[in-house]
Amino acid sequence: MWAARMTTIDTNRAGADVFIDDVENDEFTTLDALESEAIHIFREVAGEFERPVILFSGGKDSTVLLHLALKAFWPAPLPFALLHVDTGHNLPEIIAFRDEIVERHNLRLHVASVEEYLADGRLTERPDGIRNPLQTIPLLDAITENRFDAVFGGGRRDEERSRAKERIFSLRNAFGQWDPKRQRPELWNLYNGRHAPGEHVRVFPLSNWTELDIWRYIAREQVLLAPLYYAHEREVFERDGMWMTSGSWGGPREGETVEVRKVRYRTVGDGSTTGAILSDADTNEAVLDEVAASRLTERGATRGDDRVSEAAMEDRKREGYF
Known part of the structure; x- marks a missing residue:
């Protein structure tokens, strides 16, 4: 065609x-x-x-x-x-x-x-x-x-x-x-x-x-994205299996330790409930490989507000x- x-x-x-x-x-x-x-x-x-x-x-x-x-x-x-x-x-x-x-x-x-x-x-x-x-x-x-x-x-x-x-x-x-x-x-x-x-x-x-x-489309079209979609070092703390960032929404709770990790975001939203994932994928090609191997959707993996209930x-x- x-x-x-x-x-x-x-x-x-x-x-x-x-x-x-x-x-x-x-x-x-x-x-x-x-x-x-x-x-x-x-x-x-x-x-x-x-x-x-x-x-x-x-x-x-x-x-x-x-x-x-x-x-x-x-x-x-x-x-x-x-x-x-x-x-x-x-x-x-x-x-x-x-x-x-x-x-x-x-x-x-x-x-x-x-x-x-x-x-x-x-x-x-x-x-x-x-x-x-x-x-x-x-x-x-x-x-x-x-x-x-x-x-x-x-x-x-x-x-x-x-x-x-x-x-x-x-x-x-x-x-x-x-x-x-x-x-x-x-x-x-x-x-x-x-x-x-x-x-x-x-x-x-x-x-x-x-x-x-x-x-795949981002890679083909070379669409410019916010840099946090690619792996970068960031101060994070672990909560409910997600790596969270401190901000105006609050920092780590008692027992949660801030550490520097190499992470990237699969989805972005409210900072109090959106987590990053540990990742070395800092190019479109590396992200493609990572997403292809994942068995969880981005919301299921990193959005705490969707975990409240199955019907949230x-x-x-x-x-x-x-």
Whole structure:
């Protein structure tokens, strides 16, 4: 099959410059198919909705999502804004990377701050200090205030059981809640974006990707990621089988010893509940080998908030969480 493939978004200068490979008589690969599907979804939403937005956390999935969105509309500017629900407990490298990407590509960024909601009493700090579940209300308020009718997310079906139930177009009611019984059939890549006033649709272009697909794509496209996804020396302490970092969310408890270890993050989120793994993988190729050998998803291995119960994520999704 003849295919012209856009390969690299230039991250060394401002703008979304994309270089085109020579046309080759090349086999259409799995990554090509996944990329084509995601780009089709972005363009479908652009034609069907009035005010879409991309959830962008600075993590690897949302970074790949943004890379695909830039490709979908190049050479035109990205027609969507970005939205980050900031818990205030993010690792500093992630916030720095988020701001760098926004400036580099001249993007519009909305920030919904959990910290502000805690400061004015709209939210109350949890006893365990974990803020990921507190993202729901700021997220829903941002959607309502900005009248976003489609919200892109980087969720993948291989991550977690409740996400495996999710359609690519996921209807949410006027309260932002998810009801699996209202999921619509998606046959022949036909997506139903109909929604009543006040409702919105969550859109997941990476639904059919796996963690390994993500890393293969990052390696192929040379997608720039936050450095903490690669092995580096860091002061950490062990808790519940995860290597945690001290921060504004608190440090080691009694009996937990801080030590310098070579680690990397498979996923990023609230610093109080997201752990690193011991690793020497400091290149895309080494990470690919490590992920291919893993028998645990990144959320199962390093996200403490998903260990509360088997239905923890589904319970939060029903309340409006992504």
